Amino acid sequence: MAVFKRDGYRCLACGSDEDLSIDHIHHQSAGGGHGIENLRTLCRSCNSRRGTGYLPEVDEEAWQEPGNSASKVSGESYRLNMSSYRRDLVSRAARNEFRSLATDMTVRLVAEAWQNHNFAPVPEDELNYDDSSVRRTTFETYAAAVDWTDYAQVSRALLVFEDLIRYYRQSGWESNWLEEVTVKLERDGLSVDERGRISWLRRPVTTGHLEKLTDPSGILAELERVSRTIADDPAAAIGSAKQLIEATAKTVLRERGITIDENTKVPALVKQAQKALHLDASSVTPGPDGTDAVKKILGGVASIAVGVAELRNRGYGTGHGQATAPTNLGIRHAQLAANAAITWCQLMLDTLGDPAAPWRKAVVPAQPQAPTAAATP
Known part of the structure; x- marks a missing residue:
C-alpha cells in the first residue's frame, strides 16, 4: 500500500x-x-x-x-x-528493548553508560516521555539527545548498548532479554556476537545528500526493502539490491538532466550514470580522480554493480518468475549483494553531492598555440 x-x-x-x-x-x-x-x-x-x-x-x-x-x-x-x-538507523523498537534493560540497573549505572561515550542528556522538562521508572526515564533523557539518523552518533550509541549487554551478562540474568534485543537489532541490519559486540551486517547508506535530490523516494524504497528482507528472504534482498542500483543510476541521470530510456538495462545504466559524474575511465579529470589507481577502483565498482544485476537475472533474485526455486541461497549471498549495491549507491550519492566533485568542473582541453612570427632583424 x-x-x-x-x-x-x-x-x-x-x-x-x-x-x-x-x-x-x-x-x-x-x-x-x-x-x-x-x-x-x-x-x-x-x-x-x-x-x-x-x-x-x-x-x-x-x-x-x-x-x-x-x-x-x-x-x-x-x-x-x-x-x-532520513530513517532512523536503529529503530525505536530496538531502543525500547534497551530502555527496558535499564529497569534493573541503578540510575548511576544508566547515566554512566551514556556518559562514558560522551553523551549528554536533554533536560527532563524538554523530554516527551512519561514513565514512573526513574531508571527508564534517565535512559530516555540520553537516548532522546541522539540523532538516530546520523551514522557517527549511532555508532557511539551502539557502544552504550554493548556496555548494557555486558552488564546484564555479568549480572547473570537468565531471561530471554538477549534474544529480544538480538531480534530487534537484526531487523535494523545489526548483529550481536558471542562477546556482545554489535556490528553492521551491512553499513547503511548515509542519506545526507538525499535532501538535495528532486525525489529520492525510489532509492529509499529499495533500501527499505533490502533491510526488511535480507535476513528472511535472500532472493528478495538480491532482487531489491539490483533495483537499488537501477534506482540510483536513474536518479543520477535525472539530476544531471539526462534523458532516461526506461528500457535500458542495468549495465548500460551503470555506465551512463558513472559517465555523467565523470567516474568512467574515459573522463579526463584533475587530481586523484584522474589517476590510474582510482580508475581501476572505479572500474571494479562498476563491475560489482553489474554483477549484482547478473546474479538476480540468473534466477537468484526476485523479479522474474522461475520454474524452479533457487537452491543453496543463504543470508551471506543476500549480504554480498546488498553490500555491493550499497557501496556503489553510496559512491554515486557522495559524488553527486560533493561540491568539489570532478563532474562540477568542466575540463577545457588546452588549445594549440599559434606559431609566433620570426623576429625581423
Missing part, C-alpha cells in the same frame, strides 16, 4: 515493522477523510493506545522536525518531506 511505502513500512510511533495498520490522522468523526494525506502507519498496539485521542510520539511538534518519521499536518496536504527520507 502507498501509505506503508511512504512511511518506510514502520510504525511512526515505535518503529516496529510488525502488525502494521493504517491510522487516520484526523478521525472521521472530526471530519477527516480517506485520502493519503490524512493517513499514516501505526502498529496495532500504538493505534489502539491512541484510540480517538492524542498520540505524543507522532503528534508532538518534536516529531515534525527533520530526522523524525512524521510529517506536519496543519490544514495542508500531508506531504512527504525530509523527515521521512
